[in-house]
Amino acid sequence: MSEEPVGGRVLVVVPSGSERGPSGGSFVRGGDASGVGRGGGGSAAGGGDAPGSDSGPGGTAADNESDASVADSGGRAPGGPADPPGDPSGGEGGDCDPEIVADGIEDRLGADVVLRDERTAAEYLEDLGPTIDCVVVLGREVEPLGRLAEDTSIPAVVCERPVVETDAEDGTGPIPVAALADRVRAAVRAARRRSDLEDQNTQLTALSRYAGDITGCETVDDVLDRAVEAATDALAFDCCVILLVDGDRLVPRASALPELDLTPSGITDEIAGRTLQTGEAEVVTDMQSDPDAVPEHDDLHAVLSVPIGSRGVLQIASRSHDAFDEHDKEFAEILAGYTREALARLEREVTLRAERDRLHAFYTAVPVPILCVERQEGDLTVADSNDAYEAAFDGNLAGRPLSAVVPTEAEQRRYEAVLDGGETSRGTVVRRVDDREREVPLTVIPVSPPDGSAYAFGVYRTEQIDGDGQG
Structure with a gap:
């Protein structure tokens, strides 16, 4: 495991009445005494300075980047039967020097270590929990564990066995402080990774709400x-x-x-x-x-x-x-x-509008009938027609299906073939002009605007009919 420092702030909780601590007092080290809350920093529950307390340098608040709960379990779960009088530690975890634990974590992790007994630790967690990256509990029957059960954003490492300075660990004896530091490091990193993922998901969710608005x-x-x-x-x-x-x-x-x-x-x-x-x-x-x-x-x-x-x-x-x-x-x-x-x-869209305006200006100025047909979701629809078409045939038919405008399926298929193949088609269709059905020359020209839509212009040569003999 990497031994790189993780920084942040670690709270070490010591059982009240531990034989290693000053009689009747509370362990106090590090942290902002003014922010401990009602119990105050460096005071027991009844008030007053704790004799022999070691007040270390105040630490800066770490980001609330933790989101895991890690326990070194091996006995009863928190909340189990109370130990008999004379064993206030709630297990062997309290039978160690808290200063060894604090120094070992501080030296190996580069973290600000705050040392409190369980009477002041609960209020410290309540007031300054978001500044804590991990809680180390020396003993399994410690009151702040209930607070940790409610706030799963703070990872915890519970030491049910004593913590010592030795390097070897056999799984049943005391826990080396180096091994404890490794567990704290892993807990902090896991919590920060989860917190980072949550932050990223929150940002992506918020950003996705703007995606539709922007587009x-x-x-x-x-x-x-x-x-x-x-x-x-x-x-x-x-x-x-x-x-x-x-x-x-x-x-x-x-x-x-x-x-x-x-x-x-x-x-x-x-x-x-x-x-x-x-x-x-x-x-x-x-x-x-x-x-x-x-x-x-x-x-x-x-x-x-x-x-x-x-x-x-x-x-x-x-x-x-x-x-x-x-x-x-x-x-x-x-x-x-x-x-x-x-x-x-x-x-x-600007380019398309300009293209449409140019095409519209072109075919409206042409003196021969022109029909503009558009393919929309597979269906052919009349998009527009010029004045010459409206005068020669059925008036303005914009928006109507092509099948309802042209008189024969053959003429409709001419437009479909051009839109499918993309090539100009020339031929004749039967149209009724001046109350007579005549063959009218029809040229269908495909047009593909920049937006990917598909149009076809049908140019009808009615002047040949006008010059034709009447009978």
Whole structure:
């Protein structure tokens, strides 16, 4: 097992009345005495300083990253029958020097060790539980175990046998302090892994709620605003800006940096320009030491810069150093992906509208009848017709099924064949013109707009009928 330090804070709970402790007092070491609660730090239940207490340096609160319960069991479960008088430890676990346990854990794990007897430990857990990464209980019949049963976010290691400084362990005798430290290390790491997974799942769930909103926005500004909101809400980032390419510049279009004066920059300038050029997300530990940093942003340090395809850059900044990890990078890339797809969809829709407008202007100006047919989910529907068609045949038929518009199945199959094969078809169809059924030349032309839809234009040459002899 790796012996790397895990840091954080470990609470060691000693049974009241342990022979190793000062008579009538309570073990106190480390922690914030002012935060112990009603029992107070360094005082027994009845108040007053504990004689012989060893007050160590106060530790900083660790993140609440634990989510496991690990027990070194081998006897009765917590809550079993009480031991007879004279054995207040609740088992042999109390028959050891708590200072050896505390020093061994502190030296091997680099953790801040808080030492309390069971009378003050319960209140310490109640008030400062979220700052604890693991609880080590010396003895199985210790009152705080009930508190741990209620709060499974705090992993516990229960020592029913004495803990000593020896190196060997036979499974029945005393527990070496090194072995105990290994168990605490494993418990803390397991809890942190579970906590990390829970945090990631929470972020993914929150981010997924924004996915539909972002991809469903109808304007570019709405897309960018929702993306910034997702970064600050779902991912809990404070400072966020989105820059889009405009010619040879990157222009800030949306941000959660109201106090900063954001100005455009060149597409190859600054960290954003570098990200756009490489096309790769990057984490900058401290922008103040980065050669491409913007000097006036001297209050910002860590930067997470993610490309939005070739369209722009999503940047997230922090006033702390080294504030982003690989998970933050992964979530920012997912958000940038949603944003990229939404912007691409809007771009396709703009192109499609322009194409449709161009085609509409073309066939409405042509003096011969033209019918525009669209395939929608396998069905052929009349999308539009020009004035010449409406004058020569049945009027405006937009939105109706093609089968209800053309008089014969043969004419309908002409459109189907063109949409299936993608090639222009020329021939004649029978149409009723001026109360007479005539053969009318029909050219069907396939058109495929950028959005992947399928259209066909039918051009009817009625002028040949007009020039034909009347009889």
